[in-house]
Amino acid sequence: MMSVFLKIFLSVITVTVLSFSVCGHTIIGLEFHSNLQNEFENSKSESITLRNALATAVYNQPHNGEISLSGLKKVANNIKISTASGDLQFAVSDEDYNLISKNTNVLPDDTAPKNLENETQYSSVCADENHYYAVTTVKTAIDGRIVYLQNYFDITGVFEQKNRLYFILQILLPALAVVIGGVIFVFSKLITTPIKKLSSAEMEFAKGDFSKRVKIKGSDEVSRLSENFNFMADKIEENITELKDAVKRQEDFSGNFAHELKTPLTSIIGYSDMLRSKKLSQEEQFCYADYIFKEGKRLESLSKKLMDMMVLKNEKSDLNPVSTKYLAESVGDSVQPLLAEDNINLLINVDDCIVSLDSDLIKTVLINLIDNARKASKSGDTVELAGSSTYEGYLFEVKDYGTGISEEDLPRVTEEFYMADKSRARKQGGAGMGLALCKKIAEMHGGELKVHSKQNEGTRVEFLIREESK
Structure with a gap:
């Protein structure tokens, strides 16, 4: 298959040479x-000069009446x-084209x-071996x-x-073809080289090198095509x-899920066997x-949260107007026994607004966040639950002053089964599902979950509900 470069090169050369050839022949x-x-x-x-000179010579020649052919021949021979x-x-020649006289070796033109x-x-052209004549x-x-x-x-x-001129044209045409060919070769290369690079990049991209990009030079159509390719590749x-x-994440989920099931089951089987x-x-x-009992409760918690996750993926929540102050007090009542066991205080500071939400799901989020804060705090610490109305919606915040989360673990805390401190989480009955569940509930309410934390300083979790009516 002929390449684009060869098509451009041959087409321009052919058109240029033909154009110059036609123009040259036309001009010549x-x-x-x-x-x-x-x-x-x-x-x-x-011809006029000849007629006048011959007429004058005949007139000056003595004769009676019409001049004879011999007299005319004598005059013509001497003129x-x-x-x-x-x-x-x-x-x-006479009136019958019979030659009377001539002073040249050129044969008379009998085409008249x-x-x-x-x-x-009447004008015509005749020729002998070496000359051309206008007759x-x-x-x-x-x-x-x-x-x-x-x-x-x-x-x-x-x-x-x-x-x-024809000889010069025959010399100039090949020379012109060479010169034009060189110029077209350079320009064709300039045009087709970026296309070849783009084609090579596309081939490597198709083979699996998804990092391949094309360097963009200039702002012509090929450059814009390269820019579009890079955008598509990105x-x-x-x-x-x-x-x-x-x-x-799915592989990690499966592995972690299998591990989380295996650990409590192993403990339950082992201790049961010892009792038996x-x-x-x-x-x-x-x-x-x-x-x-503890391992069974952790297995029950894990199963419940997995079920909640599955339900959330397949169902839409039912939003109803709810008082945020009433919701916060209800959450406080639910978590009070857990906080009391660890001697942790709960400080509630919530602006009272009527917000459209699923109270059961939002309560689950707040309980999970407060429970996480409890696990990260030590005896005597305070956990804060705040709520305020913003231009984006209603914002809940849960803050603690506990161990915090490292910068390395922070981006992954909302993944299923991910636990920053696995030993502490399992010891306290955690399964790494809490924040993942909270994130999905936030997304169902058109909002988002943001986690801000520093190690040994504490953690602040923001939970925004975008749909609000006061």
Whole structure:
């Protein structure tokens, strides 16, 4: 298949050479015909001179009546006419085109029509071995006798000039083709090289190198095409990266889920086996039963949160007007026993507004956030629950002054099963599902969940509900 470069190169060369060839031949032809017409006019002028000179010579020749053919021949043989180009060459024929006299070796031109009107000039071209002549034939009356006069004007120079110009054109055309070819080669390369680079980048991109990009130079159509390719490549790479991350999260989810199920089940089976197969003291029985109870509760919590996640993915929440102050007090009542066990205080500072929301789901979010704050705090600390109306909607905030979250863990805290401190989370019955569940509930309410934290300083979680009516 012919490349774009070769198509451009051959097309431009062909069109250029043909155009110059046609133009050259046209100009040379026009110049030749113009020069030929000028020479015909000169020949006609000499024809008039010949007629006048011959008529004068016959008039001066003594004779009675119409001059005889022999007398006309004698006069024609003796006449000599000088012009700017030399002696005038001519021939004299009778009315039947029989030659009477001539002073040239050029054969008479017998192509002139026999029925020429008197004093009408007829121009033609004749040639011998080395010369070209403009021949003017005229029918005229000399002293009452009808004769044909032909004069021969040398126009070899006109034909030589034409041949010389054609020769020059034949030399110039190949040279022009080489020069134009070089220029077109350079320009074609400049045009097609970016296209080749773009094609190469597309091929590598198709093979899986999604980081491949095209360097953009200039602002022409090819540059804009390259820019569009880079934009498309960025979007595709972005989507592929997101897909890879989604696959990795799914794999992590499956692995973590299997691990989270295995750990409590192993403990339950192990302690149950010990209770079943060994003779234990009452204290040991209570201790093992307590382990079984705690692991069972953690398994129950994990199952419940997984079920909540599945429900949230498939259902839309039912939004109803709710008082934010009433909701906060209800949450406070629910978490008070947990906070009291760890000697942690809850400070509620909520602006009372009527907001359209799913009270059960929002309560789940706030309880989860406060429970997380409790787990990160030490005895005697305070957890704050705040709520305020903003131009975007209604904003809930839960803040603690506990251990905080590292910068490395912060971007991943809303992923399913992710736990910044796995040992502490499992010890306190966590499964890494709380913030992931809260995030999905926030998104269902048209809002978002933001986590701000510094290690050893505390954590502040913002939960925005966009749909609000006061």
